[in-house]
Structure formats: structure tokens, C-alpha cells
Amino acid sequence: MKAVVVSTFAPFDQIAVGELPDPVPGKGEVVIDVKAAEVNYPDILVISGQYQMKPPLPFAPGKAAAGIVSAVGEGVTSLAVGDRVSAQVEYGAFAQKLRAPAVNVYRMPDGLDFAKAAALGLVYQTAHFALIERARMQKGDRVLVLGASGGIGVASVQLAKALGAATVVAGVLGEANAEVARRCGADAVIDLGAIDLRDGVREAVRAATDGHGADVVIDPVGGAANAAALRAIAWRGRMVIIGFAAGETPTIKANYLLVKNIEVSGLQWSDYRDRTPDWVRRVQDEIFSLHVAGKLDPVISRRFPLEGFKEGLGLLRDGKAQGKLILEVA
Numbered sequence: 496m497k498a499v500v501v502s503t504f505a506p507f508d509q510i511a512v513g514e515l516p517d518p519v520p521g522k523g524e525v526v527i528d529v530k531a532a533e534v535n536y537p538d539i540l541v542i543s544g545q546y547q548m549k550p551p552l553p554f555a556p557g558k559a560a561a562g563i564v565s566a567v568g569e570g571v572t573s574l575a576v577g578d579r580v581s582a583q584v585e586y587g588a589f590a591q592k593l594r595a596p597a598v599n600v601y602r603m604p605d606g607l608d609f610a611k612a613a614a615l616g617l618v619y620q621t622a623h624f625a626l627i628e629r630a631r632m633q634k635g636d637r638v639l640v641l642g643a644s645g646g647i648g649v650a651s652v653q654l655a656k657a658l659g660a661a662t663v664v665a666g667v668l669g670e671a672n673a674e675v676a677r678r679c680g681a682d683a684v685i686d687l688g689a690i691d692l693r694d695g696v697r698e699a700v701r702a703a704t705d706g707h708g709a710d711v712v713i714d715p716v717g718g719a720a721n722a723a724a725l726r727a728i729a730w731r732g733r734m735v736i737i738g739f740a741a742g743e744t745p746t747i748k749a750n751y752l753l754v755k756n757i758e759v760s761g762l763q764w765s766d767y768r769d770r771t772p773d774w775v776r777r778v779q780d781e782i783f784s785l786h787v788a789g790k791l792d793p794v795i796s797r798r799f800p801l802e803g804f805k806e807g808l809g810l811l812r813d814g815k816a817q818g819k820l821i822l823e824v825a
């Protein structure tokens with residue numbers, strides 16, 4: 496089969512599309528003929544060998560896909576050949592065929608196209624677990640989302656609104672990204688590049704929340720924006736650390752936690768995928784249902800053929816991606 500082939504860990508621009516053997520499903524597994532795969536920031540780290548989990552060489556990268564089940568392994572009763580599905584995996588989605596544990600494969604709603612099904616995967620799952628499981632978001636909460644025009648950010652803004660947040664404030668860089676966040680339902684937008692970060696974020700969040708502050712902060716960005724967001728949290732607020740798109744891991748000042756009874760927690764979503772697949776499946780069903788109900792819709796800014804993976808990953812590396820990038824696999 497055709498696949499993006501990583502034979503040695505290297506920067507993604509040194510990797511090419513080539514051939515890998517067709518996968519065969521083992522016990523409890525299925526093989527999916529991939530139609531669309533989601534391009535994610537962690538793929539850059541997996542390809543270069545900087546990710547916490549290093550796949551055995553050679554391998555195809557790619558953590559999320561949608562397609563049609565083409566083979567079913569021993570013991571799989573929940574899925575059949577011909578089912579239209581999406582899947583969340585550690586690697587393997589940037590290929591014509593993907594072998595996946597059946598527990599990590601989800602039936603798609605009728606009528607949903609494959610690109611959207613793939614785009615409603617990893618980032619919406621991560622946003623959901625961040626908002627509901629880690630931050631215990633309640634209806635009526637005020638939510639601040641950093642990196643709100645990116646993959647995690649768009650999903651967090653849309654999900655926070657869909658799940659009943661009273662106010663969603665979006666932190667972005669630049670007017671084009673501000674427009675993306677507004678279209679996703681943000682009630683207020685802060686251009687983090689146009690203000691004095693130290694006090695500006697707190698002032699803008701207070702202005703958008705009648706002086707209350709943020710009950711929940713979703714941070715996939717890190718760096719200086721994190722410290723600014725910590726100052727914008729309300730009494731008993733919860734911040735969730737998801738990633739460091741700014742390239743800098745922040746240091747949390749513990750005195751802020753004490754003074755305002757604040758909690759800061761981290762999220763590694765793939766642990767939930769592997770340890771609690773039934774929970775992840777319930778969340779995926781909820782995400783698909785919210786989409787069908789018109790309450791969330793992925794922003795797919797670019798679609799590429801499999802060979803376009805370098806361009807997609809380059810946009811993510813250079814901070815030039817909006818929403819989701821999708822590989823359409825023939």
C-alpha cells in the first residue's frame with residue numbers, strides 16, 4: 496500500500512511517500528481503507544522521534560483517520576466489512592490502509608463525509624476531556640481559550656459553547672485568526688499580539704465577563720500567554736495545560752494558586768484513549784451527535800492529497816494553520 500514511510504526518525508521534510516506491506520488485522524483489530532486523515536502537531540514529533548512513544552521502524556505516522564472497514568480480525572463482533580468509521584490510533588493513519596484496535600474505531604453518523612469525521616476526532620476529543628473531565632466545566636462558566644484559531648482552540652471554543660458556557664473568550668494572534676474564533680462562536684476575542692500581555696489578558700477577560708474572570712482556561716499554547724492567562728482566572732478557576740505551541744514550557748507561580756484557590760491540571764488525551772476506550776467512545780458519540788445537531792462543525796482550512804503531508808505539517812510547524820488540515824487518501 497501507499498503510505499508516508501518513516502524508515503529513520505528525521506525531520507518531516509526528509510520523509511517521503513513510499514510503499515509499506517498491506518496490514519492484516521490481528522485478534523481484536525480491524526483494517527480500514529483510509530479516505531481521510533487528520534494532520535496534527537504531534538505528528539511532527541512522532542516522525543522526528545521526539546514524541547514520548549516511538550513506533551517500530553518503518554512505520555506510517557498519523558493519529559486519526561476515517562474510512563471504510565475492509566477486514567475484520569478474530570473476535571471482533573462490533574464492526575463489519577463495509578462499515579463507515581473513524582479511528583484514533585498511536586500511528587499509521589497516513590496510509591491507504593490502517594490497522595486499528597476495534598475498541599478505538601467508531602461508527603460515523605450517516606451522511607457525514609470522511610474529512611469531517613476525521614476532523615471531529617483527536618482535537619475535539621482532547622477539547623472535551625479538557626473542558627469536562629479535567630476542568631469540570633459547568634453550564635454558565637466563563638471560559639478562556641488560548642490558541643483559539645488552531646486545532647485544539649477551535650474545538651474548545653465550539654465545544655464550550657455547545658456544552659453551555661456562558662461566555663467564551665478567545666485568545667488569538669492577528670485579525671484573520673480573530674475572525675476564525677468569532678465564526679466558531681467566541682463571544683469576545685483578545686489579540687494576544689496587540690496588547691501588553693501581563694495585564695491586558697486579565698483586563699480583557701474581566702471586561703468580557705462582567706468583572707468575574709475565567710472559571711476555565713484551556714491552554715494549548717504555553718509561553719508568556721500562560722502566565723497572563725493565570726492572572727485572568729476567577730476564584731476557584733481551573734486551568735488545563737494541553738500543549739506548548741508557543742515553543743516554551745511555562746513555569747506556574749504557586750502563589751497564584753494559593754491566593755485564588757486555583758487548580759492547574761494537565762491533559763494527555765491518548766492515555767484516556769488507551770486506558771478508558773469505552774469512555775472515549777461515549778464522548779465520540781456525543782461529538783458526532785453535537786455535529787449532527789448543528790452545534791459544532793470542524794473548520795477544515797486546507798485539504799491535501801497524501802503527498803501533501805509535508806505542506807500540511809509545514810503549516811503547523813510555522814504556526815500558519817487555521818482549524819484543521821486533512822489528507823484525502825485515494
Ligand SMILES: NC(=O)c1ccc[n+]([C@@H]2O[C@H](COP(=O)([O-])OP(=O)(O)OC[C@H]3O[C@@H](n4cnc5c(N)ncnc54)[C@H](OP(=O)(O)O)[C@@H]3O)[C@@H](O)[C@H]2O)c1
Binds near residue numbers: 687718
Ligand atoms: N495534551 C494532549 O493530549 C494534546 C492533544 C493534541 C495536541 N496537543 C498539543 O497541543 C498543542 C496545540 O495543538 P493544535 O493542534 O491546536 O496546534 P495548532 O493548530 O498549530 O494551533 C496552535 C495555536 O497556538 C497559537 N500560538 C502559537 N504560538 C503562540 C504564541 N506565542 N502566543 C499565542 N498563541 C500562539 C497559534 O496561533 P498562530 O496560528 O497565529 O501561530 C495557533 O492558534 C500542540 O503543542 C500539540 O502537540 C496536545
